[in-house]
Amino acid sequence: MANLETSLKECLSSIDGATAVALVDYTSGMALGTLGGGKDFNLEVAAAGNTDVVRSKLRTMEHLGLKEEIEDILITLSSQYHMIRLLKGRGGNGLFLYLVLDAGRANLAMARHQLRRIEGELEV
Amino acid sequence: MTRVTTTWTRHGTTSEALGALAAEGATGALSGERGIVYLSAGRVVHVESAFTPDLGALLTRSGAVPPDGWWDAVDRGGAQHRVGHRLVDSGRLTAGALEVCHLGALFDAAYFVLTHDTRAQRFRSGAVHWLGAVRSVPVEVVVRESGRRRALLDRIWPDPAIDTLPLARVPGTDTAELPVRRGRTLTQVDGVRTAAEIASALACRTYHTLVELRRLAADGLVRAEPPTAPPLPPGPEPRAVVWDDPDTALLRRLRDALEAL
Numbered sequence: 001m002a003n004l005e006t007s008l009k010e011c012l013s014s015i016d017g018a019t020a021v022a023l024v025d026y027t028s029g030m031a032l033g034t035l036g037g038g039k040d041f042n043l044e045v046a047a048a049g050n051t052d053v054v055r056s057k058l059r060t061m062e063h064l065g066l067k068e069e070i071e072d073i074l075i076t077l078s079s080q081y082h083m084i085r086l087l088k089g090r091g092g093n094g095l096f097l098y099l100v101l102d103a104g105r106a107n108l109a110m111a112r113h114q115l116r117r118i119e120g121e122l123e124v
Numbered sequence: 125m126t127r128v129t130t131t132w133t134r135h136g137t138t139s140e141a142l143g144a145l146a147a148e149g150a151t152g153a154l155s156g157e158r159g160i161v162y163l164s165a166g167r168v169v170h171v172e173s174a175f176t177p178d179l180g181a182l183l184t185r186s187g188a189v190p191p192d193g194w195w196d197a198v199d200r201g202g203a204q205h206r207v208g209h210r211l212v213d214s215g216r217l218t219a220g221a222l223e224v225c226h227l228g229a230l231f232d233a234a235y236f237v238l239t240h241d242t243r244a245q246r247f248r249s250g251a252v253h254w255l256g257a258v259r260s261v262p263v264e265v266v267v268r269e270s271g272r273r274r275a276l277l278d279r280i281w282p283d284p285a286i287d288t289l290p291l292a293r294v295p296g297t298d299t300a301e302l303p304v305r306r307g308r309t310l311t312q313v314d315g316v317r318t319a320a321e322i323a324s325a326l327a328c329r330t331y332h333t334l335v336e337l338r339r340l341a342a343d344g345l346v347r348a349e350p351p352t353a354p355p356l357p358p359g360p361e362p363r364a365v366v367w368d369d370p371d372t373a374l375l376r377r378l379r380d381a382l383e384a385l
Binding site for chain 2: 006063122124
C-alpha cells in the first residue's frame, strides 16, 4: 500500500523527465513532503511560491463565478514544465502535487495521466 | 527503556521545552495549556488539542471512514497503539491518505498548543499515543510552521479570540457577495459554536477554517462573543469541558466513546 514517501518516489521513477515533486498545502504554503530538487532548485521555496499561483487562480475563478474545479495548472519554461495538480477528495482538500519536468524528456500527456493515478493513492 | 528527563522544566515555554526534549531524543507526552504533544525519539509523532477536531472526527465527519469502521479500528488497535495501521490494513484508507490527514490534524493541533506558548505543565516519559506511528516531524519544523501560521492569520485579521471563542454574525451586514468557501463557513456561525466546532461541522481542516473566519472578521461579518456569555440551558452541554485541563483531549475522547456506545 502506497504511503506518502512511496507516492512521491513513484512520481520521480515512473514519470519520464520528472526531476522534483512536492505535496503542498496551499492554504498555509507548507510542503507536507518533497523529493528531488537539490542545491540548484529549492523545492520548499518553489512550493511556497506556487501556493500563490494556486490561490490567485482560485480567487479569480471565484470572482468570475466559475463553479468548476481546477484539475491542473501547467507552467511552461524554456527547458522545464511545472505541473500543479490539485487533490480532490474530502480530506485532501487544500492540497496540490507540484511536479517539475525536464521539457526535453517529458511526455506531457503521459505525465498528466500518471500524476492523476498517483494522486488517487493520496486521496481520502 | 525510558530515561527520566527533567531539563524541559527549566524552560518557560512549551516550544522551548519541546526543543530540550528533542535534543535529548525523548519519547513521551508533553502537556501544555492547550493540548498534548507526543514525541518519539525526539520527533513529533502526534499532537492533540481540544481546540481542533481530532483525526477520527475529520475522517468520520467527511465520510471518508464510516464511524463503525473508525471505532472498530480503535477497539482492535487501540491497546496495541496501532489504530492507524488497522485503518490501512482493513482497506478503509490508503497509507498515503492516512499520512496526509494525520499531518493535517497534527499541524492544526500544534498551532493551538504553540500559539498560546505558556510553560509546559508535565511530561509523561514513555507515553505513546493510541493512534500509533504514522509519520514523524522534527520539533523545529512544527514550531516554525506554527509561528508562520500565526503570522499569516494575524496578517488577515489580528484577533486571536476568533480562534477559540464562540463566534457570532454581526447583525445588519450584507453577505450576498461572498465567495463560495467563505459563504459556506459563514452559514455555520451561530453565536454558539467555536472555530473548532465549525471546522468539525464542515469536516474541514481547522487552519483552513480559521483563515476563512478571520477573513469574515476582517470583512466585519463575524465577531468573537465575549467570554461572559449567558449561562447555558440545563441538559447536555457541550461546553462543560474544562479547557485548561491538560487531559481535556482524553476526556473528550472518552465522552465521544461513551456516546458512541
